[in-house]
Structures are given as C-alpha cells and as structure tokens.
Amino acid sequence: MSISRRNFAIGLSALTLTACNSTLGTTSNSGAPKPKGLPADLRPHLNRDYAAWVASFRNRALSQGITESTLNAAFRDTGYLPGVIKRDRNQTEFTRTLEDYLSIAASDERISKGRAAFTRHRSTLEKLEQSYGVDAEIICAIWGLESYYGDRKGDIPVISATSTLAFDGRRGSFYEKQLIAALKILQNGDITPSRMTGSWAGAMGHTQFIPTSYQSFAVDYTGDGRRDIWSDDPSDALASTAAYLKRSGWTRGTKWGRELAAGETASRVLQPQAGGPRFAVTGNFNAIKRYNNSDSYAIGVGHLSDRIAGAGPLRTPFPPDKYGLTKDDRIALQSRLTSNGYDTGGADGVLGPKSRAAIADYQRSLGLDPSGDPSQQLLQTLS
Template identity: 70%
Template sequence: MSITRRHFGLGIAAISLNACGGSSTLGPRSTGSTSGLPADLRPTPNVAYDAWVASFRGRAGSSGISDATLASGFRGTGYLPGCVKRDRNQTEFKRSLEDYLSIAASDERISKGRAAFGRHSGTLNALEAKYGVDATIICAIWGLESFFGERRGDVPVVSATSTLAFDGRRGAFFEKQLIAALKILQNGDTTPAQLTGSWAGAMGHTQFIPTSYQAFAVDYTGDGRRDIWSDDPTDSLASTAAYLARNGWTRGLRWGGEVGNSAPAGTVIQPQAGGPKFAVTSNFRAIKRYNNSDAYAIGVGHLADRIGGAGPLRGSFPPDATGLTKDDRVALQKRLTAKGFDTDGADGVLGPKSQKAISDYQSSVGLEPTGIPSPELLRSLG
C-alpha cells in the first residue's frame, strides 16, 4: 500500500499554529474566551459558509455521519478567514539545503531530541522492535513536525477543514478531511474540544491529516482510543512507525548518509550544488512518503543520526549568492546584535528578523536600507 500522508508540507516551524473558536449553523455560538487569538483565525460571520454547512449535512449523512456527531462536531466552530488566506498564499519557498539543515538539525533541536529520546526510549525502542522502523527516525519526525510536541496546533480541525472545503480551491480534498475528522469524533477517539491542529487540519505530535489518521493511526496504549492529541505522545509515535512500516520501510536498513562518512550503499544525490553528497536507500524514499521532499527526508535522517550520537556533516557548502558562507552569516548576525540590531539568534539563516536588522543598520549609517547582506556589509560591522 502506498498512501501519501498529506498533499502539502507544513515544514519545520514554517507556519504559526494558533488557537481559535467560533460558531456555525449546526450549533450555538461558543461562549468561551477568544482573547489573545489571532483575528484572522477567529470565526467570522459568513452567510455563504453557513449555507454550505447546511448543504453538507446531507453529504455527511450519506457518508455515515450521524446527526448527533454533526451537532457536537460543529458546535463552537465557524468560518476562519485566516485558513483561506494561508492556503492561497502558499508560495513555492526555496530554501537551500544548508539553511534547511541549520533549522532541522539545529543545536537546540538536537539537544531537545536527545532529551526526548531519553525520556521515551522505552516506547521508541519497543516501536522499533514491533514495526522495524529505527527509533531515532521516529523521534526525528516528531522533532521536525511539532518540535517534540511543543507545537501541535490549536486550530479546531472541523473549522479549518470546513472552511477550506467551502472555499473550494481544494474543496473535494478538504471535504474528505472534514468527513474523516467527524468520523474521528464519532468513533470516540477524541472530543470536539481536543480535535485541534494546524490551519490546514494536520493534527497531533506528528501532524497527521484526518484521512491518514483513519488509514494509519493505532491505539498502542490499548485504552480504546487512537489519541494523537494528548500530552502523551505514545499513540502518535506508534502511528508514525505504522505509517512508515506500511509505506515501504525495510527493517535494519539505514536511510542513507553523507558520502565519505560511513554511508550505506545507495543512490547518490547532491541536493545543493557544491554541497555534500548523500547515498540514500529505499528507506529514504519511505521517509518521503511522509513528506515528498529530499530536503525533508535528509533533515529527518540527519537529525536522527545526531540524536543517536553522530557528529555534524563533514562536507561543506559553498558561499551563498551574496558571497557569504554560513560562518560569515553567523558572524553577521552576531555583529548586528552586538550593535543593537537584534537578529533573534545567530544560526546563519538570514530570515525576516535578520533582514530587518540589516535594513535598520543600513539606515543608521546612511546606507540604502535594502536588507541584503554582503561581504562589504560584514566588514563594515567590524
């Protein structure tokens, strides 16, 4: 069997996971507090959405959803304009592999990963024995998907999926997710209040969409519920292991590794020109069934290796388009911060905060505030 877990990548901490609440035509308006929630993820009155929800009732019934489940599932939900905005504004963002790995296998993520593995080693090793999937790979996916459970998402899944089904850009896909989410409630795996996730409906510690949950989630704890939402990650980790096992994972085979660094035999790829080469195996392709990206699969594999005690990559990456190496970019961030232009850390990844710091510094010394780094800018910082 080969089923793609989801048709979109949420990335590693690439989206803000926010909370919301609201109303719909199928239930009374929630009286819970919405203070502190982002405005575009709070339910907004929308007559057309209400009409769509009313028409959906019949289709849901044909799919086996009871009136009671519809009533409880939609109670306190509503149209979320922020979900539509995020779905329509998904652009093809090109990040170099070097930058991606700087985030995926950052010192903080490695440290947290080793600590998380230590806390849950009994469960992770038992899952490896049962499903054949390397325990560190399971842990690494957990780390990339939700920062080891810290960023699971607070958006009600029924609100998110119904909003995106109504919007229509990927209406059929999200209506399937909505029906699957309602079946989760009908089966008693969780409650409407706990059925939360990302703005696009990905849920739990390892970010399953509802249809993939239905296909692969397991009740490993034996409590009668496939609970991927609770603070206990056991069912989520087991579900991830089950997913990989059913999507081609080979027991005892490494994912791959850096060429020249004890890599297994496999297909050689070089995702970034001038950067390290990797020999990858069929298990690399199994990871890509979770998220169809070479960078993601290398990120999972490399983070897993680091959690397991391996060192950093030996190969180097070439300078970027501005002529700066990663060490140069780290130095740039440190020097800007020292001069009072905060870059929010020094990881060598020049994101929006670093670009703003560059612009502010340029303005302060009479230069055009382009926000673009350069070797000259680095030298000017002393």
C-alpha cells in the same frame, strides 16, 4: 505526485521549522467562549455564505454515515476562519538551500531536545522499533521535525479549518474528504471536538497526520480504545508514525543513508546543494519521502536521527552562498546586528525575513539602499 500525509500544505511548518506556531480565542458566533491565544483572524467569524454551505454539507455528511449528534457536537463552537484562507493563499513558493534547511532541522536545540525526548521515551521507541522495524531514532526525528517533540502541535480547531477550506473551494473536494474523515474520527470516540486541534490546514497531533491518513494509519498503542495522537503521552502518535513508515516500505535493519567521503561512490547518490555534502541513500529514504515528498526533508530526518543517536555534524562543508558568505559569516552578521540593536530573530546562519528586515534597517541607517541583501562589506562595517 499524489497528496500524501500532509505535503498538501507544506509552507515549511513549513515544517515546524518556523519559529512559532499560532495558538486560539474570545467568543464564537454562538456566544460560547473560544479558546484563547489565537490571532483574531483564526477565530470564528460570521459568514452567511459559509453558514449556508455548512447547512448543505450536513446532508452530504448524513449520507456518508455521519450522525446528527456528531454533526451538532462538531459544529457547535466552530465557524469560518478567514486567517486559514489567508494562509492558504499566501503560501510562499521558495527553495531553501540544504545548508539552511539543516541549520533549522538539525539545530543544536533540536538535537538537544531530541536526545532528551529519546531518553524519556526510550522504552516506547525501542518497542516500536521491535514491532514495526523502523529505527527508533527515525521515529523520534520525525516527531522533532513535525511538532518540535510535541511543543507545537497546533491549536486551531480541525473542524473549523477543514470546513473553511472545503467551503472556500480552491481545494474543496480534498478538504471535504478531510472534513468527513475528521467527523468520523469524532464519531468513533477517539477525540472530542474541543481537543481535535491542529495546524491551519488540518494536520493533527504530535506527528501531524491529516484526517484521512489518521484513518488509514493511526494506532491505539496504549490500548485505551482511542487512537489519541494529541495526548501529552505521545505513544499513539509515535506508533502511528512507525505504522505509516512500515506501510510505506521501510526495510528493517537498513539505514536511511549516510554522508559520503570525498571520492567515495555508491549506487544511489544525492548532492542537493552544489559543492556541498553527498549522500548515499537507500530505499528507506524513499519511505521517509512518503511522509513528506522532499529530499531535504528526508535528509533532515535522517541526519537529525543520526545526531540524536550521538553522531557528529556533517564532515563536508557547504560552499559560500550567492553573496559570498559562509554560514559562520552569516552567524557573525546576525550577532553583530543584534549587538547593535537590530532584531534578527536569532543567530543561526539562516537569513530569513527577520534577518533581512534587520539588514534593511541597518542599511537605511547608513543611507544605503535598504535591499536587505547581505554582503562581506556590510559584515565588515559591523565589526
């Protein structure tokens, strides 16, 4: 599959489905103050090879219409970010079950925040539905998955991130295109260098567009002459997402899909997790996948949109996991570990790194092999 809007670096923001995004600080190589809050490895570091690469890149940028003044402004307080390379190298290849994915993508908190966000921006979302034909709740759900309704847009300077990755060379050609696109966005006046921030891989704004997708789909919905997907007002970003989905084949008046009842059939049925819910999906499901080429993501967007609209949870239960535990069992395990002083990072039924570390610590305290694997027996010892 060709690289689309941002599946080039999924790592399940891995989807802002992670609990936190990094945010940035101190002094750049030039001595100018840097944004505060980012870890040290996401602050500019002196790297002579990178500096030489930037010098050679300038000529290529000039040949593509980027002006000297744009280059000077864009690179003034930027630099090599070793943390970006580290994150690019360490993207974990893993598969979440659909149950785990939906536990995060359509958590009670994400649903509650989504309903509140929808209420606040109902007028804009409904006007976008009228203009583009894309369901208002779908637009809101994508916003929720991509940046937690604007809370986690990312604070890493896009010029630093994309130039670091272009210099590194593993995907150098792709990231040099993103860097050129980012410079053209700056040159167009849509955003200033200091405000052009995003994820470590260059995805930007409320709905996480990469620079080339921004060029193709971003919309100036507010009419102020700038396509500002970073603003506190999410209108431009939400309109850009609607435009993306429309151009990706969204059909007005057609739902993404629905959960099937037991024994019910449909022309296109998906059951991503054996023994779990089955879904009838439509062509609009494919349009969502153009945003992120993952069945779980598209189901997550669809289900979250339904919940934002007031629907209840899925009716079909998921089967026990490979350890024989149901979601309720996993939540009970996390809750009991927390009560005993072990940090699981929360009780959501998803046994991520923190929960497994807590299980290993508890096993160690019992003189057991600290495998980090859960079990019914372990759950009972905590009762």
